[in-house]
Amino acid sequence: MAAIETNGLTKVFGDSVVAVEDLDLEVEQGEVYGFLGHNGAGKSTTIDILLDFLHPTDGSASVLGHDTREESLAIRERVGVLPEGAKLYDRLTGREHIEFAMEIKGVDGDPDDIFERVGLDRDDADRTVGEYSKGMCQRLGLGMALVGDPDLLILDEPSSGLDPTGMSEMRDLIREEADDGTAVFFSSHLLTEVEAVCDRIGILSDGKLVAQDSIEVLRERFGGEATIEVTVDAVPDDGFDLETVDGVLGSTVDPEEDTVVVECEDSTVRGDVVQRVGEAATIIDIVSEEASLESMFEEYVRNGTGEELAGGDLDSESADGSTKSEESASSNGSETEVAR
């Protein structure tokens, strides 16, 4: 029995806004699954369906073997949930929140243990949540999710509002839970976060799953593509004409920063690129990156179905890949910023 399984899950808002399309997910018991995608890709919609906050337009979903529509209560008895963008109760203290969750879940125990685990000290526990920072709210929300030792944690953007230390602690906590046998399903638009902690990831783009596999496999598929960023004294008016260099996949010139970012087929191409740039301008700085997960993520999202990279070998096949690609390409520019 899978921790989460969806079959052809589709959610359409109104007449035509497709938030999730024909989604087939499978999350195993005990694994940490990163659900990756830009804001608006359909991650929260999917999670809302798992918790029966939203109802599927088509297809079905089950959590721990229970159908989300028929047996939602049974699901929520065994799941810990951290919703995204949900406010807590301003007039109640942190302790009262945890005690409430404990009473609802019918578990005894010391709320202080929870506070310790999520990194809230005792003084904070007795303050009302109205005085909490966003990061503290996020920790408290996570604490509520941990109550009752759930079999599955569903965390929607768990690191939002957390500082780098908090994010790192959050990752440690997720790993701890996983080592305990708890399955963790968490959504994120931050690749670094997913990379550090997940057994497997699924990439969601425009409501579709464009890739689902372990990070190693996804990285392998992506091959040795490399990126190089060159800063020059001044970008010449007619550019660098880099596309004619063998092995260059694409380049982006930023005249204001006087930089050019070049994507190369593999790392050996970089020398040629530097040479070509050096012929046209004076090089000030060179930054070179190996294939990063982030560029891989962007590549998957840009291609919509990921077929070009993976040779159609992915979990999600697309019949209308061409139109999808156009849509995601047109919206890609602004979303890229969000992901970084």
Next chain:
Amino acid sequence: MNWLTIAKKDFRDARRSKILWGALLIFNVFIVAVLGTNSTDPGGPYSAAQVGMSTMVGVGMFFLPLIMLVIAYLSITGEQESGSIKYLLGLPNTRLDVLVGKLVGRTAVAMLGIGVALVVGALIMSVRFDEVPVGQYAGFSLMILYFTAVYVAIAVGVSALCRTRARALAGTLGVYFVFSVLWIFPSFNPQTAVSYVVEDLLGLAAMPRLYDLILHLSPSYAFSIANYELVLDMTRGGYMGTYVDGFPFYLQGWFMLVILLAWFVAPLAIGYARFRKAELS
């Protein structure tokens, strides 16, 4: 028993809200003003205590609903708007748990505040009036608390239907204005509208009993009649029909309690029917 846990949480939450206490304070001030200033020797057939209580009924039938609406109109809508309902329903609670918990929690807050006002009222009466009818005051207090519960239920029911604050406010105020103000407004009410339909459009004989029943369907009117007939022992005029052999059962005091019960149940049932299947986002 999750509803009880939710009710306790909601009670705790609501009881720390200054707005709710402000609303309840206004009612306390109002009780002090009425009972502290009305005549201790009104003359006529009724005692000073009776007149004082009937004044409170007359004003309370319009005033209490507004306080209850303030207390409860955001009970569920507010959780939807802030998203906290995702925490609430991410835990193993049913939607019915939420509805009942909210109803009980807000009713408890309202009754606590109104209860204080009633005790204050009793103290003032015992100081100012020679004779305090303890039984009558107890009955009057129960009526007030019953009416309180009814209007909290109406507000919670509407709140279960509405996703935004604006809608919940419009919905609860709409119910109040239609059923507790317009309904009773002389010469501009459903009574006269129905008599127009029956007599002028349909050409039928006048049906005064029907008109009188329709008037009594207003929760505020039913509340006042129940008080006059069952508790204060005062007569009421203003009927369109003549009832020399006594009122039909549906115009009698006890039936007003049934009408109020319907007002307690129906909004909750309608709200739940919708909330049970509603999508949250």
